[in-house]
Amino acid sequence: MKSTTAYALQPGQTLAVPVLNQNGIIMLGAGTRLTEKYIERLLHMKIKEVYVEEDVSAQVEIEKSNLLNSALIPYDQHMHEQSRLDSKAFVEESMSELKTNSTLRRRVSVPVLGDRFFRIYQSIIGELAKVEFVKDSLALMHRKDPSLLEHALNVATLSAIIGFANKYSEKRLYELTAAALLYDIGMVSLPKGLLTKRGKLTVIERKRIENHTIEGYRMLINRTDIPDTAAICALQHHERYDGSGYPYRSKYPDIHEFAEIVAIADIYDALVSERHHRHSYARGNAIEYLLGSGNRLFNLSLVKLFVGHISIYPIGSKVLLNSGQVAVITSVDSSFVQRPIVRIIRESDGSRVTSPYEIDLKVQLEMVIVNAIV
The missing domain is CATH 3.90.105.10 (Molybdopterin biosynthesis moea protein, domain 2)
Incomplete structure (x- = not known):
């Protein structure tokens, strides 16, 4: 029993x-x-x-x-050994790429933090890449659904930014990054079809998905090669500031700060990324959502740290405005990252601007960025 x-x-x-x-x-x-x-x-x-x-x-x-x-035997037992090795090699390559300045800066531009953040973060990723359990876990997530791995890497980077901005020591940054890489490991216990389902979930399906937090905790709690906080983040990353989350409806201050940070990074990256059941949100809209949920769903002080230290529209990048115009980011105010100064280079009718002019979106409130242009 x-x-x-x-x-x-x-x-x-x-x-x-x-x-x-x-x-x-x-x-x-x-x-x-x-x-x-x-x-x-x-x-x-x-x-x-x-x-x-x-x-x-x-x-x-x-x-x-x-x-x-046993080095994380995959749940899908029909997967061949070669597939397992291929996934692990892909993880090693992804972590190696994440250590390069160009890749890291391309994923998230953080001019306020400077080079010190990049040096420390690259060192942490290098150390975590030596932990076999971490690589095996990420490889298992990749085999289950490649988007799980990509999401984990993005969340780890975003979480580290918040931790660095919060003046964490290198030891705490290591613990936070490890937790952010592994917090969603419980998702591998779900059937593939449930992960990619597009329609409305049944009550049972929703509860089964919610149970991934407990599954992840059980997978991590007895490990001696990763910080204990990794298991706590796996358990609490869907808890919310006001007690409206799951699995235990914990609320501030009973939620571990690492879990609060991972939750912010998790929801931001989820919103701005394509999902099986929906298109991505505009980055500015994702920031507005976080700010609007401060001290309700998320810790507002941590949200402000995140918003103030991530450049969602790096200087020099192209964006599409709701007016139909195309512009280039020329200046970003860390207090209003979703409303930078832009230089118009193409009008709404598609014509090129012979004499580019700037618009301050903090002043022109009727104008917003619809999306970034790759």
């Missing part, structure tokens, strides 16, 4: 102890084989603890144990 939470239940598991309602009436008896409808019923009743038979749960634990102790 094993205790578990209702949202961690899976169809096919068997109840070991009857489930009672608030009046002590048996709603589901011992020996009941759970279905999606039964689980939905338990969730609707807000049942917090359920006891299930050990046989199914034990097998799940064995699979997790194998994952932890």
Whole structure:
């Protein structure tokens, strides 16, 4: 017999102890084989603890144990060994590229932080690239869905920016970056089809996705080659400042600061990236969302650190305005990164501007950047 939470239940598991309602009436008896409808019923009743038979749960634990102790054997057992090696080689190449100034600056321009940030971050990535568990974890994410790996690398970079701006020591920056690389490892426990589903999720599907936070925690908590905070971030990165998140509805100040930082980086990169079910948001809109969610979903002081130290529109980059005009970024105010000064180079009718002129988007409030032009 094993205790578990209702949202961690899976169809096919068997109840070991009857489930009672608030009046002590048996709603589901011992020996009941759970279905999606039964689980939905338990969730609707807000049942917090359920006891299930050990046989199914034990097998799940064995699979997790194998994952932890055998260089992360992939969940998709049909994957060939060559595929595993290819994924690991891809991870090593990606981490090596991330250490180069050109790649790092292309992914995120941080003029306020200067070269010291880049030197420290490159050193940290170099150290983490030596940890086999980190590389195996990222390779597993790549095999599950390449976008998981790309997202993890982006979130690690963005999180490190916030940590550096918050004057973290190099040791704390290492711990934060490690946590940011591994925080979403629980996603590998989900079926591929659920990761890429475009339609509306069922209650069971949503709860199963939410359970990736607990899965990730279990995968990381007993590791001795990574910081303990990695497991905490895996568990808490979907908790929210006001207690509206999951899995435990924790709220400030009970959420670890690393998890708060990773949550900001996670949602920003998710919004500005293409997803299976939607197109990307404009970067300025993503920043507006974060600022508008300050001290409600996210810690406002950390959001301001993030906004003040990331150049979402690097100087010299081209952007499309809502007027249809094309412009080049000429100056960025760190207090209003979503409203830089731009130089118009093409009018809305497509004609080139013979005498380029500048517009301060902090003054021309009716004009906004729709998107960056690659």
